[in-house]
Amino acid sequence: MVPVTTSAAPLSALSADDLAARLTTVRAAYDELKAQGLKLDLTRGKPGADQLDLSNGLLTLPTTYLDRSGTDTRNYGGLEGLAEIREIFADLLGVDVASVVAGGNSSLTMMHQVLTALLLKGGPDSPRPWGQEPVVKFICPVPGYDRHFTMLAELGIEMLSVPMTPDGPDPVAVRALVANDPSVKGMWIVPTYANPTGAVCSAEVAAELMAMPTAAPDFRILWDNAYAVHHLTDVETKSADALGLAAASGHPNRPIMFASTSKITFAGAGVAALAASPENKAWYLQRLNFAAIGPDKINQLRHVEFFGDADGVRAHMRKHRALIAPKFAAVEDALSSRLTGLGIATWTVPTGGYFVNLDVLDGTASRVVALAKEAGIALTPAGSAYPHGNDPDDRNIRLAPTYPVLDEVVLAMAGVAVCVELAALEKLSA
């Protein structure tokens, strides 16, 4: 991730007259934009139809319903998932196959299962169920994934923000929060190509997080490796070895890892997985055993036949990259050609994942989103990357360029750049 810093001719240095003139010009540009009657959407990290087409082979698979052990996958059972799909996840995530559970179509559901089980039952090392504590707090690196935060809010878990740095969550801030407060029970991380900044948690930061002393004996790091293999460049970054680092530092139960094929095959019909220590895995399966008889093993087998092995997944991801890297380049082109030097925005140039993080002039993010909406360009609501949707600086906007076709990304981002500048000029003129 390379944050682009603007450098020359900042708007804030303009005279009142120049500012007024520029506001007139940009307002005219915005009126032209509105006149185009656009209907574009950069809100969600959804794969485009061309990306989904890459996996259409799944629609006529599997060719057999027997797994390699001879088990009839059409019937009940097999709570931990098929061995062959667990092997693929293990390889991709750099963990032992014994640590992996393959589930249904949603890793978000697995995260929710883990949190509700911790609340209702407690983990293997919990003094009592989390729900019986007076208060439970979670550390949230910001900006972060909105669904992580809304899940905590729904479950009554308090959120403590820490800054997301280009190398992962700020370990000093995290350490300060966990050291003495046993009500701080866990934290979220998207370790690789984080939503929305694209940051990659370094091995050093991961090691610190796994080793740090925590007042809570059952501190959990929910390691949502949603974009582990979702590279946008030739550098296919390896995720930090969370399970290995945790075990080595004497906290094997600290991390629980999640991943899925949602942005690999079909976003709605993929396979999700969880990886954890032996004790955590046994605990999870024990809970799951009261809620399910087994995952959709046919869909797991379908994926195994489609990919063959982990290298099949990696080759497939290069096809995704060929389709979406140009969209990310279009975002970068639009922002840098129109905003560089104005001193009103910084943004990320991610090397993987699904998002570009755009920070606009403080206090203008909501206005930018409103202006864009009026011009027919849907953006994620300002603040959504913060707990309770509250960005204290009102500056953060998450851009998701994968779903629209390339021409639409180009159009939309040209429009976004106009909105960013207009909102800044309004603010500076006020």
Place this chain on the structure above:
Amino acid sequence: MVPVTTSAAPLSALSADDLAARLTTVRAAYDELKAQGLKLDLTRGKPGADQLDLSNGLLTLPTTYLDRSGTDTRNYGGLEGLAEIREIFADLLGVDVASVVAGGNSSLTMMHQVLTALLLKGGPDSPRPWGQEPVVKFICPVPGYDRHFTMLAELGIEMLSVPMTPDGPDPVAVRALVANDPSVKGMWIVPTYANPTGAVCSAEVAAELMAMPTAAPDFRILWDNAYAVHHLTDVETKSADALGLAAASGHPNRPIMFASTSKITFAGAGVAALAASPENKAWYLQRLNFAAIGPDKINQLRHVEFFGDADGVRAHMRKHRALIAPKFAAVEDALSSRLTGLGIATWTVPTGGYFVNLDVLDGTASRVVALAKEAGIALTPAGSAYPHGNDPDDRNIRLAPTYPVLDEVVLAMAGVAVCVELAALEKLSA
């Protein structure tokens, strides 16, 4: 359901000498049985491979990924499920399509979601989350479905047994429990072809349960209609209209209905559904929204293409019946030819569902299961149809004849009959 009552020459009327002689004969028969080295399994209500074959057409479906509204089912979204599969469930369950949510591969998972949400959040009419009550109790008709009971035990919910009659849960017993105790928050029912007795909840009993006054304002009836269309005779019994009866009696939020295609298509890869009042449905989707982005819509579309409509499901179920009705007949033949008149067993002759309920001489069920096991015939553990696996009379055994092939059912049931008589003779001779 016709309970068979034994009538003539009961073993209990034999003289001591005759009893001893008969014990010797039956012991010899049991030794012969053991010598056969059988390896048969009547434990679980799983479809047989021939039943699963009926749905192999699913393996190469769907032929399109667009639903009839043009939505790309490969992508995220659509939390309530595809309209076309919801229509099929609505027709089969006799409810309005607006009440239906179609989910993943497991109705058990939906039940667990509902219970955990009630514990953590409370329902729309709850004074507070159930988990904040000093105690929560659930009514459990017995014998009943073991997974219902283990789920409650896992979640710390106390169980109160009521007798299952041939017309459903004993409404007098239920009424007495719910009238004055606000900690009695709900009950289970398998309304149609109940697990394991095959009982069908009559419209009258259903009406009483939906109308009865309850001390808890948020009393819930978890209406697990797992076998709604799983007929074993020409009489295709219609389930009672739980949602309609509840709404008519002023308790629209009382029932939540569950069903799935697990025993219609593939047991591990079907589609589950929930149906409830508008308020309950909105509540469920609101909770689900924090835990999932949408169900596997491709699998839903696959099922829609395969069946076409609800009549397609009904026609498909007649093919199941043709395969499994002979197995149920074999159970009935073995039991009636070997045990009728001995006064040591009664059993059900179900007109639908997956089980035969066998009640043996009080105090001998565990012994029968042990004897069968030693002879290579796996039966569900005695007592498993009761909360905490505790059958106070030690007489109940659940027989599940669908999974083995017919010849195996015949062999196994001949063996079971010998074990039932041997255990009874041992007991009577003691």
